[in-house]
Amino acid sequence: MGVLSRYLRRNRLAWLGLGVLAGLLLGGLWPHVPLHAVATDRAGTVAITTAFVDDSVEAFFYLDSMTGMLMGAVPSRQAGGRPFQSTWVANLNSDFAGVIKTINAASSGRRGAARATLDLPKGPQYMFVSGAIDVKGTTGRERPGRSILYVAEANTGIVMAYMVSWSPELHSTGQIYQGRLMLWSFASMPTAVLRETE
Numbered sequence: 001m002g003v004l005s006r007y008l009r010r011n012r013l014a015w016l017g018l019g020v021l022a023g024l025l026l027g028g029l030w031p032h033v034p035l036h037a038v039a040t041d042r043a044g045t046v047a048i049t050t051a052f053v054d055d056s057v058e059a060f061f062y063l064d065s066m067t068g069m070l071m072g073a074v075p076s077r078q079a080g081g082r083p084f085q086s087t088w089v090a091n092l093n094s095d096f097a098g099v100i101k102t103i104n105a106a107s108s109g110r111r112g113a114a115r116a117t118l119d120l121p122k123g124p125q126y127m128f129v130s131g132a133i134d135v136k137g138t139t140g141r142e143r144p145g146r147s148i149l150y151v152a153e154a155n156t157g158i159v160m161a162y163m164v165s166w167s168p169e170l171h172s173t174g175q176i177y178q179g180r181l182m183l184w185s186f187a188s189m190p191t192a193v194l195r196e197t198e
Helices: 003-010 012-029 092-108 168-173
Strands: 040-043 046-054 057-064 069-074 086-091 126-132 143-153 158-166 181-188
Touching (some): 086 181
Antiparallel strands (some): 046 143, 069 086, 126 143
């Protein structure tokens, strides 16, 4: 039996030291994954959510279902009392009408079982959440941010995904940035279409 094994068998402090050393070695090799949390809340026809536009900057987004306006902002990095440095605006009602038109045109051209035509609801009921996305191969002053906004309309089951544009260069220099919320993708989820009675 070796000297080291006899020493370790008798000395508990040595075992503790080896355990700490092994933990440090494994901890240094284990991949570090940052944790990000978002928040979403609703009051009546208004909803808000947060979304990361890059690894260290979080934006908030405000959705008013009555007007169909989706707006967002990032505060300035400089100390208090300043207006928001970065802003976004999208008209959901306009995009929603275009999506319904596209879906109806696509379904009328299909063979087989006919799908009911989607109508624009009198009062769209929007809800939304944010999710993470990493679009590769984008460079330049303005590029897609790290989040995407999913907006669902409850009457039709249509979900629209909005890409949040971002300019880290303008943010780091404190310049005002008016970004774009780009309709990135959409889908019609299977649901019963609710129609208002006249």
